[in-house]
Amino acid sequence: MAAQTEARQFRTLFISDVHLGSKAAKTDFLLDFLRYHEADTIILVGDIIDGWRLRRNWYWPQGCNDVVQKLLRKARKGTRIVYIPGNHDEFLREFPGTHFGGIEVAERMIHEAADGKKYLVIHGDEFDVVVRNARLLAYLGDWAYDAAIAINVLLAAVRRRIGLPYWSFSAWAKQQVKHAVNFIGEFQRVVADEARRNNVDGVICGHIHHAVMEDMDGIRYINTGDWVESCTAVAENADGTFELITWMKSDDQVETSVRELEPVNIAGLLGRQAA
Template identity: 55%
Template sequence: MYEQDFSKDVQVRTFRTLFLSDIHLGTRGCQAELLLDFLRHHQAETIYLVGDIIDGWRLRKKRFWPASHQAVMNLLLERGRQGTTIVYLPGNHDEFLRKSRKLRFGCVEFADDVEHVTAAGRRYLVIHGDQYDVVIQKAKWLAYLGDRFYVTALAMNTWLNIARRKLGMNYWSLGAFAKQHVKQFVNIIGQFENTVASDIRQRKLDGVICGHIHHATSRDMNGLHYLNTGDWVESCTAVGERFDGTLEIVRWAGSEQATTRTNHDREPVIAA
């Protein structure tokens, strides 16, 4: 049985809002232990679960649900029972939950997308993001094929990091490196971001907070604020809203190596 150790005093950072996506519970690549550590050190008045929280694609093929994955669900539900607002916006991997849209089950509210207003009054669309993915919408079979390649790459990454740990080195993501440096990945990410920004401009909103492509970033796109939450498979990132309305990307490498990414050429802190 999985048990969490809350006996030690920990420094907790409180946000007005936390945005988490692409956790992929039910897969071997899910960094559930790191997410539990992150949640232990972070509280929020509202938590948005921005899709692909549970990986229905993988669970349909083979059941994989260790105690740490159930512990993530239990902790989130416990936060909801304690008064945290929990909003679940299903993605393509947990699309079976889209039938629950605009409903509330216990302490969890379901919706396809929502408009979030920050403490500073700026309006953001919160949505998983697969709605902007041409492959998902037009050629889903290709998306399933891509998912199989992705699982293979994650398996390779697991063995790579076992070797790195034995050498005393920190976790390193092969997939994240490829997305930053391989031209094809960079082009796909750029197209996705431009498509999202175009829709947000038509909706006359100030920005968007989404997931789906497993690439965390915060950037200004000609006056629109584009935020991607990243994932809890490779990058272990979230988006946090401070009480003054500022939005930032939080990168988590464990409580002993905790870092908050706030100043980067592609990840500015923007008072929202």
């Protein structure tokens, strides 16, 4: 992160995999990022709320409220915000076309960039065979991921104490496993194929927590990453070019008092889904 004193303005921001409701969600980092980045449109590319974890164990600290209220405040001030649910917040897939406080829910969308190129925007879980065909295995993997995040917290404390920078054990472990089965490469290929079927120039997705922008046989593949490990987002500039931003929290005080609007009743939505 370069030092900033003023907010940067973009045409579009793409953010995914925040996992609000998980103890691993870096809400302070995201609030700080939103403080320094403005956009005409913000597209939330799934897994913003972690419904899987909230059903197991309710955890909703003030930081989660602050992120929701920050987004609602931006919507109220004129930012278009589109929420494309993922597998962890799939309860919102029952409400396509619905607006919550000015935030529009959509299953997927075609985004036309300033240069005229079109991008399919999806979360991407429908192309993860583990999530599609073996839900139990997906949940087991989720529990293992929780354990890896717990190790993260311990290691981060030790490394801080001895003066070493932050390093993500969970990201490292995931990379080793994913690379062993070539999962990331296969996921990217299948998602790029979906973009071709939709006759677009590229695809913007999340889901696998692996931020990257690359060309795949004529298709621009963009993954927004996450706000659990890497703290990354994708921004579209006024000329239609894209950049991948990795954010480390600034030294300034993070805004934590945005309380002008009540957050969406997440507990009510989850209860309705369970029923």
